[in-house]
Amino acid sequence: MHAASNELESTALRTLLRSLGQIVLQPNAVTGACLLAAWLACDPRLACAALTGAVSANVAAVLAGYDEADTRDGLHGFNGALAGLAAFTFIGDGATAAAVAILAGMATAWGLGPWSRWLRTRGLAVYSSPCLIVTWLWLPLFTPRAATTTPLQLASFSHLTDGVLSGLAQTDFASGAVPGLLVLAGISASSLRHAAWALAGAGIASALHLLLGAGLPSFGAGLLGFNGALTALALAECGWIATLGGILLSVVLQQIAGRYGLPVMTAPFVAATWSVQSLRRRRRINPPSATGKPALRRSAQSLARTS
Missing domain, CATH: 1.10.3430.10 (Ammonium transporter AmtB like domains)
Structure with missing residues (x-):
């Protein structure tokens, strides 16, 4: 029983870290751990934001019955992490940002299924598009915090x-x-x-x-x-x-x-x-012919391979 509990906790931790790693398109727990360290080095608030969004999205993915292997690879959690980061970046009040991060993270997961199927028929990957869509929906309701930039002189x-x-x-x-x-x-x-x-x-x-x-x-x-x-x-x-x-x-x-x-x-x-x-x-579907003009005839097999 103890061994099974430890394995379950280890799997959950790896899933969470892979969700973070997928932000930079790497399904790797070590990558996720490095990103977590990067947030802590920059601003611990960002680490809280990413973890809040990723956990919310992964929970929503489980409730929605999504493929467990994809969830373990971090594919259902990384847009939630990004949504959480966006919430804490654009909203100054911590409590409001946390609430938006949870709701936005879950929304990215629940909308992922139909959206990814629509994109897949066009040969496209999801990337961070669910986070963008959800963030654009709530962003007009808030006054974004002023962005801070670091003065730089190109002296060296x-x-x-x-x-x-x-x-x-x-x-x-x-x-x-x-x-x-x-x-x-x-x-x-x-x-x-x-x-x-x-x-x-x-x-x-x-x-x-x-x-x-x-x-x-x-x-x-x-x-x-x-x-x-x-x-x-x-x-x-x-x-x-x-x-x-x-x-x-x-x-x-x-x-x-x-x-x-x-x-x-x-x-x-x-x-x-x-x-x-x-x-x-x-x-690939419509390659140029020997004359340099597009070949108009396409086989069903070639279309199937590209869909």
Whole structure:
């Protein structure tokens, strides 16, 4: 009985940590532990937010009867963690933020089933879209807290690396070089290749934003690199051309949203990744013929493989 209880507790802990790791697209408990350390290093309030949202979403997934294997892999909990982080980021009152985090976390899980099925028919993954939808629904009801940025002077190489690492930290709503380094360590524990792409994505996106006129304080806070890092992680297995194209598109979308002051969060990453994946899927279904024109005939088997 004691052994069974310990195993159940261990499984629950691994599920919770994998839910956190899935924020950076890694189904790895060590990654989740590193992200938890990053939040604690930045602001313990963020750690509470992520845990509140992840637990709420996982409980809702169990009540909804979702696949247990997917729950154990963290697929049902990470959007809840993100929803909790968004609540504590945009709502100043702690009690209100906690209530919203619980409700929003559960909402991301309950809406995940039909939403993921609809996306799957189009060959697309969920990513952080449930969190975005739920957050956009409640955000107009509150006055967002003013964002704080860290003043930065590009006087040395260390300032550049701090800004890029802070971009990695912002993938989970944290900020700062130390949290970013912990996030990088967590991704490395799952995949060194993915860690390299995440670092490259944050650096490339930050550089492009700066060239387009973004401010140095935003770079220091990591606000310029996180969408590029997430896009690079999502497209890392699609080849370097697709990955770089996705990073570039995420920068363009974030720039456009910034012009209008829209709270897009990770929407540029999701939209850019979906766009690249849709294009790749379309090319697989309808490849160019020998003459360079699209081949119009498609087999049922090829359609089945891509659906």
